[in-house]
Amino acid sequence: MSLYSSAREVIAGGVNSPVRAFAGVGGEPIFFKKAKGSRVFAEDGREFIDYVGSWGPMIHGHSHPDVIQAVVDTAQNGLSFGAPCVLETEIARKIIKLMPNIERLRMVSSGTEATMSAIRLARGHTGRDRIIKFEGCYHGHSDSLLIKAGSGALTLGVPSSPGVPAGLAEHTITLPFNDEAALKQAFDDLGDEVACVIVEPITGNMNMLPPRDGFMETLRELCSAHDSILIFDEVMTGFRVARGGAQELLGIKPDLTTLGKIVGGGMPAAAFGGKAGIMASIAPDGPVYQAGTLSGNPVAMAAGLKTLDMLDQPGFYESLNAKTAKLMKGFADAASDAGIPLAVEQAGGMFGFIFSDDGPIRSYDQVAAADIETFKAFFHGMIDHGIYLAPSAFEAGFVSAAHTDDEIDTTIAAAADVLKAIA
Numbered sequence: 141m142s143l144y145s146s147a148r149e150v151i152a153g154g155v156n157s158p159v160r161a162f163a164g165v166g167g168e169p170i171f172f173k174k175a176k177g178s179r180v181f182a183e184d185g186r187e188f189i190d191y192v193g194s195w196g197p198m199i200h201g202h203s204h205p206d207v208i209q210a211v212v213d214t215a216q217n218g219l220s221f222g223a224p225c226v227l228e229t230e231i232a233r234k235i236i237k238l239m240p241n242i243e244r245l246r247m248v249s250s251g252t253e254a255t256m257s258a259i260r261l262a263r264g265h266t267g268r269d270r271i272i273k274f275e276g277c278y279h280g281h282s283d284s285l286l287i288k289a290g291s292g293a294l295t296l297g298v299p300s301s302p303g304v305p306a307g308l309a310e311h312t313i314t315l316p317f318n319d320e321a322a323l324k325q326a327f328d329d330l331g332d333e334v335a336c337v338i339v340e341p342i343t344g345n346m347n348m349l350p351p352r353d354g355f356m357e358t359l360r361e362l363c364s365a366h367d368s369i370l371i372f373d374e375v376m377t378g379f380r381v382a383r384g385g386a387q388e389l390l391g392i393k394p395d396l397t398t399l400g401k402i403v404g405g406g407m408p409a410a411a412f413g414g415k416a417g418i419m420a421s422i423a424p425d426g427p428v429y430q431a432g433t434l435s436g437n438p439v440a441m442a443a444g445l446k447t448l449d450m451l452d453q454p455g456f457y458e459s460l461n462a463k464t465a466k467l468m469k470g471f472a473d474a475a476s477d478a479g480i481p482l483a484v485e486q487a488g489g490m491f492g493f494i495f496s497d498d499g500p501i502r503s504y505d506q507v508a509a510a511d512i513e514t515f516k517a518f519f520h521g522m523i524d525h526g527i528y529l530a531p532s533a534f535e536a537g538f539v540s541a542a543h544t545d546d547e548i549d550t551t552i553a554a555a556a557d558v559l560k561a562i563a
């Protein structure tokens with residue numbers, strides 16, 4: 141019996157998160173037993189250069205000794221108090237130093253919790269019910285946000301999940317990402333009813349799409365004009381595309397920001413925060429309730445704080461950006477040599493590639509029209525060459541500080557072989 145069949149006997153779908161199930165690429169998921177630096181090690185003995193990095197957190201590489209030491213040292217003194225500890229204040233100060241648009245924040249345990257809480261806060265603070273999101277963007281699996289969502293929902297072909305009451309879903313307006321006309325029309329029609337707009341400022345869940353020039357600026361202006369709260373969901377882009385996230389890269393000031401992944405360094409930690417005046421509406425100061433047994437637990441805080449502190453190394457992002465840009469140029473050159481249309485994107489340590497001759501890819505429709513079959517063949521070819529990419533055409537990829545230039549070269553050479561074979 142395979143490990144996957146055994147898991148399926150006791151775990152729904154054999155996985156604890158759907159996108160891991162390889163439904164988007166075919167075959168059975170690979171079970172890992174160890175991860176170190178840029179490498180992951182499978183139960184069956186295979187070793188891979190890893191570009192998933194647990195979907196983003198491992199920006200320093202897996203099990204970095206300093207992060208592990210911080211976890212071990214802190215765990216010795218207790219795993220969770222259910223009461224304040226100084227580490228919570230320290231990581232909050234660090235996050236605010238890195239993202240000064242955040243004046244106050246609240247720690248939670250997952251990106252889903254962060255965005256769910258931010259939506260409730262926006263609704264409670266404004267007294268409005270409607271929210272706007274964009275088709276293909278994924279903000280975790282809370283009810284109001286599982287409408288035309290990306291990531292695993294898109295991979296499995298169920299972007300709008302059953303189980304979300306129509307009476308709730310009707311308050312979620314979904315617009316095409318990067319479509320300024322549709323955005324302006326929605327605000328013309330309903331602007332003063334919109335509590336918030338939540339957006340991945342650079343998307344990573346319908347693959348990686350940067351905003352078209354002016355789109356985020358228009359979104360910022362429309363939210364300000366209608367007193368709607370602009371939420372940047374930076375669970376993936378935070379500290380990934382730049383030290384200060386997409387809001388630093390794009391020069392846009394959101395009212396609220398949600399964070400996850402890197403902020404916990406691989407431990408369950410996430411956050412939402414922003415203008416003090418808005419955060420004042422969150423309990424216990426304000427009436428909007430939000431809570432969590434393990435929110436701010438010392439071990440996750442220690443992992444996150446060490447991870448964030450290590451981002452301060454001079455040249456950290458220059459090096460990460462250069463390695464990731466080199467990887468994507470290598471993929472593009474290899475695809476061109478093989479005569480296979482490929483569009484690539486990259487920002488900081490995040491990248492995306494889409495098999496399409498319609499590049500640059502800027503809309504959900506273009507992503508939906510991409511060549512999934514070639515992606516599947518490429519994914520499995522790269523597995524055979526010891527390279528582990530995200531098992532879905534709708535995900536982004538990640539490079540860590542632990543990836544060496546030689547490993548980038550090896551990956552590019554593998555891509556060239558695989559694409560030549562596909563051609």
Ligand code: KE4
Nearest residue numbers: 157195250251252278279280291375376400
């Ligand atoms: P979590 O609840 O999975 O910690 O975070 C949800 C979330 C929120 N916002 C953005 C922009 C996200 O990318 C995510 C989670 N990302 C997916 C991968 N694209 C997590 C992987 C998974 O679902 O297993």
